[in-house]
Amino acid sequence: MNLTSSVSVIVLIAGIYLVIGMVFCLVLLIKGLGKLDPNAESTGVGFKILLTPGIIAFWPILLIKWIKKKR
Amino acid sequence: MGLKYQAVTWNRHKKIYDGVLLVGIALYLGLFIGLSSYFQPEINAPTLIIRSTGTLALLLLHLILVIGPLSRLDKRFLPILYNRRHLGVTMFLIALIHGGFSILQFHAFGDLNPIVSVIVSNTHYGNLMRFPFQSLGLLALIILFLMAASSHDFWLHNLGPVVWKGLHMMVYLAYAVIVLHVMLGVVQIEHSPWLLASLGCGMILVISVHVLSGVLILKQHKLGSEALKEGYVQAGNIDQIAENRAKLLTYEDQSIAIFKYENMLSAVNNECKHQHGPLSEGKIVDGCITCPWHGYQYIPKNGTSPPPFEEKIATYKVKLIGDQIWVDPRPNPPGTLVSPCQINLS
Ligand code: HEM
Ligand code: FES
Numbered sequence: 306m307n308l309t310s311s312v313s314v315i316v317l318i319a320g321i322y323l324v325i326g327m328v329f330c331l332v333l334l335i336k337g338l339g340k341l342d343p344n345a346e347s348t349g350v351g352f353k354i355l356l357t358p359g360i361i362a363f364w365p366i367l368l369i370k371w372i373k374k375k376r
Numbered sequence: 377m378g379l380k381y382q383a384v385t386w387n388r389h390k391k392i393y394d395g396v397l398l399v400g401i402a403l404y405l406g407l408f409i410g411l412s413s414y415f416q417p418e419i420n421a422p423t424l425i426i427r428s429t430g431t432l433a434l435l436l437l438h439l440i441l442v443i444g445p446l447s448r449l450d451k452r453f454l455p456i457l458y459n460r461r462h463l464g465v466t467m468f469l470i471a472l473i474h475g476g477f478s479i480l481q482f483h484a485f486g487d488l489n490p491i492v493s494v495i496v497s498n499t500h501y502g503n504l505m506r507f508p509f510q511s512l513g514l515l516a517l518i519i520l521f522l523m524a525a526s527s528h529d530f531w532l533h534n535l536g537p538v539v540w541k542g543l544h545m546m547v548y549l550a551y552a553v554i555v556l557h558v559m560l561g562v563v564q565i566e567h568s569p570w571l572l573a574s575l576g577c578g579m580i581l582v583i584s585v586h587v588l589s590g591v592l593i594l595k596q597h598k599l600g601s602e603a604l605k606e607g608y609v610q611a612g613n614i615d616q617i618a619e620n621r622a623k624l625l626t627y628e629d630q631s632i633a634i635f636k637y638e639n640m641l642s643a644v645n646n647e648c649k650h651q652h653g654p655l656s657e658g659k660i661v662d663g664c665i666t667c668p669w670h671g672y673q674y675i676p677k678n679g680t681s682p683p684p685f686e687e688k689i690a691t692y693k694v695k696l697i698g699d700q701i702w703v704d705p706r707p708n709p710p711g712t713l714v715s716p717c718q719i720n721l722s
Contacts, residue, residue, distance in 0.1 A: 366535060
């Protein structure tokens with residue numbers, strides 16, 4: 306594979322990762338952040354907006370945490 | 377903290393801080409764009425935006441990097457250290473405008489995905505002088521994004537302190553990558569000796585304040601058990617501490633901050649519960665020890681945060697013999713009440 310196609314694949318994978326992150330972010334914000342962290346229960350809109358980029362970037366860590374909490 | 381998160385916990389200091397920051401940014405951009413269009417009228421608007429925001433982000437990054445060591449060397453820099461978080465997020469947003477406009481200007485209208493184009497439009501990865509400096513910019517921007525996105529305390533708690541700290545130490549990696557980005561960019565595109573010279577001065581400044589404050593920490597000699605007399609270690613003269621300030625005592629593995637206030641002395645552990653900020657470099661505000669980093673507060677006599685907060689740090693017994701301070705270096709359990717040592721003015 307040449308450079309352009311390898312880079313394209315990597316960028317595509319990164320894009321898919323971020324799209325999953327966006328879906329996860331929506332679900333998490335609707336279901337309530339309080340499930341993850343009691344201090345984040347029913348917090349303001351500003352706080353949620355501030356958190357959005359991080360949730361999209363770090364979603365696997367939060368997902369693992371969420372699954373562990375459910376058990 | 378045992379308290380609901382807020383977007384920003386505003387106070388007067390933070391509002392003034394952000395106000396000054398915004399005015400400074402507006403001044404810089406105004407001056408840069410004004411002077412450039414006067415002296416180099418051939419430069420087009422997108423290039424002006426790219427250059428002004430790029431250099432501004434670089435300047436802010438230097439400020440962010442030097443302010444920690446500087447306030448260790450001289451306490452008068454502490455007000456800038458406090459709320460450095462907003463400085464960091466602002467710097468990222470400005471770098472994002474720079475990167476965004478660069479991508480728009482150079483990569484948005486080809487057949488390739490613009491991000492792919494940033495990485496592959498120059499393929500001289502094996503050649504130092506012709507190295508694709510824009511890929512370095514992209515890498516730095518991703519690191520800065522991860523840091524800005526995780527700057528809220530929510531992330532400290534939910535990523536865990538180790539991951540969080542590691543992520544934020546990457547600012548040094550980002551700095552190195554940006555230095556290369558700028559140097560190569562100047563060599564390949566612009567040839568501005570001024571920018572190169574300022575960057576050189578900036579690097580010397582960043583390195584020297586880090587070395588100096590490192591030396592200062594090494595020179596703080598730690599006391600060992602030979603310093604112990606009847607269970608107490610001597611912590612110097614009462615006059616060495618200014619009102620509402622502290623003195624640091626290090627004994628074996630204990631770092632102890634001794635505060636003087638309202639004719640009393642209290643000693644607490646030096647480490648803030650938030651991100652291990654050095655409490656001895658802070659001062660007493662409204663009767664509470666206030667961390668210089670982000671303003672967590674503790675009541676001096678019991679090391680407990682005022683309600684509704686619930687943080688607790690260890691306290692220590694203090695006594696005065698003449699004008700000499702003595703501290704029992706065994707920590708009490710966090711939150712233990714220790715009656716402050718009264719200073720008898722004679
Ligand atoms: C996606 C990320 C980035 C891209 C595509 C990018 C692209 C560029 C380009 C094309 C130039 C040359 C502009 C010119 O002189 O005409 C440049 C210069 C520069 N970049 Fe970046 N950059 C990125 C990220 C960053 C970051 C994160 C910083 C950090 C603070 C930064 C700081 C600078 C500076 C200081 C210059 C020199 C400005 C000047 O030429 O006067 N860049 N960048
Ligand atoms: S370290 Fe953040 S307030 Fe002390």
